[in-house]
Amino acid sequence: MTNFQFKLIATDGNARAGKIVTAHGEVPTPVFMPVGTYGAVKTVTPEELVDSGSTIILSNTYHLFLRPGSELIQRLGGLHSFMGWDGPILTDSGGFQIVSLSDLAKVTEEGVTFRSHLDGERHSITPELSVSIQQQLGTDIAMCLDEVIDPLSEKKAMAGAVDRTRRWAERCIHSRTSEKMALFGIVQGGIFSDLRVESAEGLMEMGFDGYAVGGLALGEPRSETWEAVKSTTTVLPEDRPRYLMGMGTPMDLLEGIERGVDMFDCVMPTRNARNGTLFTSEGRLSIKVNALRDDLRPLDAECSCYTCRHFSRAYLRHLYKTGEMLGFRLCTIHNLSYYHQLISGARAAVLAGSFAAYREQLEEGWNSGERADRPDAEKSRDW
Amino acid sequence: MTNFQFKLIATDGNARAGKIVTAHGEVPTPVFMPVGTYGAVKTVTPEELVDSGSTIILSNTYHLFLRPGSELIQRLGGLHSFMGWDGPILTDSGGFQIVSLSDLAKVTEEGVTFRSHLDGERHSITPELSVSIQQQLGTDIAMCLDEVIDPLSEKKAMAGAVDRTRRWAERCIHSRTSEKMALFGIVQGGIFSDLRVESAEGLMEMGFDGYAVGGLALGEPRSETWEAVKSTTTVLPEDRPRYLMGMGTPMDLLEGIERGVDMFDCVMPTRNARNGTLFTSEGRLSIKVNALRDDLRPLDAECSCYTCRHFSRAYLRHLYKTGEMLGFRLCTIHNLSYYHQLISGARAAVLAGSFAAYREQLEEGWNSGERADRPDAEKSRDW
Numbered sequence: 001m002t003n004f005q006f007k008l009i010a011t012d013g014n015a016r017a018g019k020i021v022t023a024h025g026e027v028p029t030p031v032f033m034p035v036g037t038y039g040a041v042k043t044v045t046p047e048e049l050v051d052s053g054s055t056i057i058l059s060n061t062y063h064l065f066l067r068p069g070s071e072l073i074q075r076l077g078g079l080h081s082f083m084g085w086d087g088p089i090l091t092d093s094g095g096f097q098i099v100s101l102s103d104l105a106k107v108t109e110e111g112v113t114f115r116s117h118l119d120g121e122r123h124s125i126t127p128e129l130s131v132s133i134q135q136q137l138g139t140d141i142a143m144c145l146d147e148v149i150d151p152l153s154e155k156k157a158m159a160g161a162v163d164r165t166r167r168w169a170e171r172c173i174h175s176r177t178s179e180k181m182a183l184f185g186i187v188q189g190g191i192f193s194d195l196r197v198e199s200a201e202g203l204m205e206m207g208f209d210g211y212a213v214g215g216l217a218l219g220e221p222r223s224e225t226w227e228a229v230k231s232t233t234t235v236l237p238e239d240r241p242r243y244l245m246g247m248g249t250p251m252d253l254l255e256g257i258e259r260g261v262d263m264f265d266c267v268m269p270t271r272n273a274r275n276g277t278l279f280t281s282e283g284r285l286s287i288k289v290n291a292l293r294d295d296l297r298p299l300d301a302e303c304s305c306y307t308c309r310h311f312s313r314a315y316l317r318h319l320y321k322t323g324e325m326l327g328f329r330l331c332t333i334h335n336l337s338y339y340h341q342l343i344s345g346a347r348a349a350v351l352a353g354s355f356a357a358y359r360e361q362l363e364e365g366w367n368s369g370e371r372a373d374r375p376d377a378e379k380s381r382d383w
Numbered sequence: 384m385t386n387f388q389f390k391l392i393a394t395d396g397n398a399r400a401g402k403i404v405t406a407h408g409e410v411p412t413p414v415f416m417p418v419g420t421y422g423a424v425k426t427v428t429p430e431e432l433v434d435s436g437s438t439i440i441l442s443n444t445y446h447l448f449l450r451p452g453s454e455l456i457q458r459l460g461g462l463h464s465f466m467g468w469d470g471p472i473l474t475d476s477g478g479f480q481i482v483s484l485s486d487l488a489k490v491t492e493e494g495v496t497f498r499s500h501l502d503g504e505r506h507s508i509t510p511e512l513s514v515s516i517q518q519q520l521g522t523d524i525a526m527c528l529d530e531v532i533d534p535l536s537e538k539k540a541m542a543g544a545v546d547r548t549r550r551w552a553e554r555c556i557h558s559r560t561s562e563k564m565a566l567f568g569i570v571q572g573g574i575f576s577d578l579r580v581e582s583a584e585g586l587m588e589m590g591f592d593g594y595a596v597g598g599l600a601l602g603e604p605r606s607e608t609w610e611a612v613k614s615t616t617t618v619l620p621e622d623r624p625r626y627l628m629g630m631g632t633p634m635d636l637l638e639g640i641e642r643g644v645d646m647f648d649c650v651m652p653t654r655n656a657r658n659g660t661l662f663t664s665e666g667r668l669s670i671k672v673n674a675l676r677d678d679l680r681p682l683d684a685e686c687s688c689y690t691c692r693h694f695s696r697a698y699l700r701h702l703y704k705t706g707e708m709l710g711f712r713l714c715t716i717h718n719l720s721y722y723h724q725l726i727s728g729a730r731a732a733v734l735a736g737s738f739a740a741y742r743e744q745l746e747e748g749w750n751s752g753e754r755a756d757r758p759d760a761e762k763s764r765d766w
Contacts, residue, residue: 038705038707039701040702040705040707040709040710042707042708043708043709044709045693046693067701067705068697068704072677072697075677076677076679076695076697082695082697082698082701083698084693084694084698293451293455294455296459296460310429310467311467314451314459315422315465315467318450318451318465319421321450322421322446324421324425325425325708325712326423326425326426326427326428327423329712330428
């Protein structure tokens with residue numbers, strides 16, 4: 001075991017409020033983790049992350065392994081010091097990016113071989129190497145290498161992925177040497193509830209510091225996603241954090257919390273910011289539309305972020321239209337602040353026993369937005 | 384006259400230390416003005432400008448006229464409030480960009496007609512319209528529309544540009560209606576000393592709030608540039624600020640100050656930052672080179688900027704190599720801080736009567752840099 005801890009503080013239905021303790025500080029849960037792919041959350045400084053409410057960030061093992069290299073980062077003092085972020089860091093195992101980004105990825109029992117998406121160079125990552133890279137980075141929470149396959153695969157194939165994920169998890173847990181680094185197992189099983197339970201129970205026998213729900217939001221119907229999440233969280237131990245990987249929208253956060261999820265990550269708030277889509281208490285807002293040309297209001301009247309305190313929609317639209325990087329930054333600060341405000345509101349609601357009312361109130365706000373501001377109202381149905 | 388003021392505080396040889404007073408605050412001179420083309424100094428916030436030492440910024444009339452439009456900015460409360468910058472703003476007249484960026488620019492006695500470089504739409508800017516646009520923006524210091532031609536043009540053509548610039552200056556001064564807005568005349572004359580004197584004297588008869596030296600650093604030999612600057616500053620009144628337009632390198636700042644220049648602007652610190660070239664007390668540093676891969680030193684050991692306090696060369700190189708916008712920002716913050724530290728050091732030296740020693744000391748530093756760090760040492764000769 002590590003000096004990593006999770007304390008469950010309160011529940012409200014299945015929703016949970018807790019606290020994660022790591023070597024780099026505490027994280028109130030539920031929590032949203034911004035994605036810092038290359039050891040930087042795109043456009044913003046560590047200081048701005050803190051100001052926006054970030055308490056833990058995620059970084060990508062695959063990307064850092066290729067550039068600048070995990071050995072170099074270790075030699076320079078680890079990822080925290082390299083990027084100037086003192087808070088906790090969670091890293092993924094690299095497996096998902098290998099399969100989705102690299103060329104000719106080949107999965108065998110030994111591990112994954114692939115060609116770099118940057119220069120075509122051949123690499124191989126095993127469960128042991130993934131853990132070792134994450135230790136070199138000095139991450140606070142490492143993820144086991146898992147086998148992710150299409151959630152709509154046939155049951156037999158999915159059962160194979162669940163088995164391999166369990167065997168790899170065992171190799172991961174045996175190869176960890178750092179006592180500071182927590183290690184999470186990843187539950188697979190696609191949309192098959194019985195496989196989810198089998199996967200979770202197999203990992204629980206090994207005793208991980210936390211458990212992730214992986215392999216979802218990859219094309220399956222959303223109702224099946226939530227069914228699979230529920231099947232998983234129902235069997236996971238109460239005294240360990242649950243992390244739903246790679247999701248999602250503000251509504252996804254609420255849906256997940258309602259089903260007992262504690263941790264989330266997604267590129268959505270940061271990527272959408274750079275694409276000009278903002279999250280507000282009245283729903284999505286496209287910064288591009290003409291209606292904002294002379295709109296002196298902040299992005300969100302209810303938001304207290306740096307961007308909303310200092311700049312108007314009209315100015316942000318102008319920055320977007322002229323391609324000014326400052327606009328990407330200011331929108332990123334807002335979206336991250338929105339996500340963090342939403343989730344700390346959810347935590348407060350769980351503590352107060354009013355999570356259902358909190359969710360209802362947010363949804364009402366999202367449905368109240370002016371249509372003119374919401375050119376992508378279609379897409380927002382997935383909230 | 385306006386409520387604009389300039390106070391000459393001390394001289395050291397021809398070098399001057401002074402203070403400009405505007406409706407939006409005071410500016411110690413000599414001063415370097417970062418360029419905020421579209422109402423934003425690229426990548427940084429107003430707060431970061433202040434932290435980097437900026438006291439006045441320049442914005443481009445031509446660009447703001449096209450996007451988002453000066454009438455809109457006026458309606459929204461003026462440029463200061465639009466962009467969240469409370470300090471003084473100087474705007475150019477738009478003339479230079481029209482000729483250099485737009486298609487089919489045609490200069491007649493009436494003014495300049497051109498097609499927008501964005502959409503090809505036809506526009507026309509007269510001296511009166513340029514002043515009116517700058518008033519709409521709410522600038523603190525406006526520039527007269529001038530005729531800029533190749534500094535290596537024949538003397539007869541240059542004399543024509545000087546005459547037209549004088550006639551346009553007269554139209555500008557008569558069309559100004561705002562008492563808050565200072566107006567500067569621009570001295571032309573290329574590299575002909577007698578035309579420079581004639582141009583300066585013609586403008587001085589009209590009594591401008593300040594005088595700019597324009598039309599230089601456009602391909603003429605650098606020794607001729609400084610000769611032309613000297614010819615101009617020698618005849619300009621002591622009690623008005625002198626602004627050398629569009630220059631330049633750190634060495635240019637020192638050369639200009641030595642010849643009695645008070646104000647500078649250039650895209651160099653911000654543009655070079657985005658291209659990975661940093662200015663340091665040891666000369667230029669390219670962030671791209673392999674030697675910085677594991678260099679844990681700050682960009683400049685003598686710099687106290689946010690970037691140098693928090694990040695290593697190795698991390699900044701990594702951000703550059705991975706195309707992270709955060710890197711452009713952090714490098715911009717450093718380069719601006721370097722320029723502002725250099726020029727406030729020059730001011731202190733003038734006040735102490737030690738400007739020549741200050742210059743010598745900086746040059747020694749620039750020549751001390753490790754060659755490995757200076758792949759563009761060739762280019763740095765123009766310092």
